[in-house]
Amino acid sequence: MMKPFKSIFIAIVAVVLLNACSPAGGENTGSEYMADMAHSIAYESNVYTYYHYNTWDSASTFKRKAFSNPNLPVHGTIPRGYAGLYYATGPEAQKAMMEHLHGMNAINAISVPLNGNVPYYYADTNEDRARATAEIISNPFPITDEGLARAKVLYNTFCGICHGEKGDGLGYLVSDENKNAKYPAQPANLLDSAFVNSSNGRYYHAIMYGLNTMGAYPDKLSFEERWQVIHYVRSLQAASKNLIYSEKANTLNPQFGVPGSVVQAAAKQVSDAAEQPAEGATDTQEQQHGGGH
């Protein structure tokens, strides 16, 4: 009498067990008996909860976040292909610098095309604003007509709406011609002598972090564009004083920028468009990698 019940019971247990071990698929991670070491832990770098999916104990010395977010580059890293030097004082210096940057100085050197970027070591604090103002003096790019023309567009797009096309702080967002002007703060009058006399670092810092109601622009302006915009602001300041700030001359303040006509442009192509390494450099690399990649 008990026999049929026993077989039915065994059958049910078997079905449950088989079902429990059914293979993973889709959203179902499946189940494993004695799963430890059956497979390796997958590092899902962009899945915040990856650790849940891939471990069986709750005791871990790792902090999830350390694995699950894309990491910042090592402090002080300059990405390959980025260098912040753009001009030299003469043909000899330029040749030496280009050879160095293009890796011709040593058999195992790495060629660095000049498309320009440097890490920024200043924090968004008042002390660091002052430090940037004191320490960042020269514009790494020479003043060029081409750069000023590009920067004019950038300035009018990103800055002029507040600071005014002339730099006088009377941009459309706060001007009388805008009947709906509601912007709560007065944009700085960049033609004020306080700003004319300020070093380039104050501008660079303002672009990197903004200030109070002004937002930050590092994601909208590349390294090179930031510096071109600063050149452009200087040219507006010069214009307001009937001085010259151009490729030909700089009578505003020699510290702020070097006219392109008096220096050798190290990189003709200074925009962010990829610059090809010099031919010699490619050769050096190919030898090094045993015939290219």
Ligand code: HEC
């Ligand atoms: C939405 C309006 C707005 C835009 C756009 C804007 N600014 Fe400003 N900016 C301000 C205001 C407002 C201040 C004054 C902030 C204060 O002193 O509290 C200011 C201040 C500054 C200062 C002075 C910082 C200091 O050290 O006192 C600089 C330099 C500056 N802006 C440059 C720029 C540049 C360059 C751009 C374009 C990339 C730009 N701003 C875009 C509103 C703006």
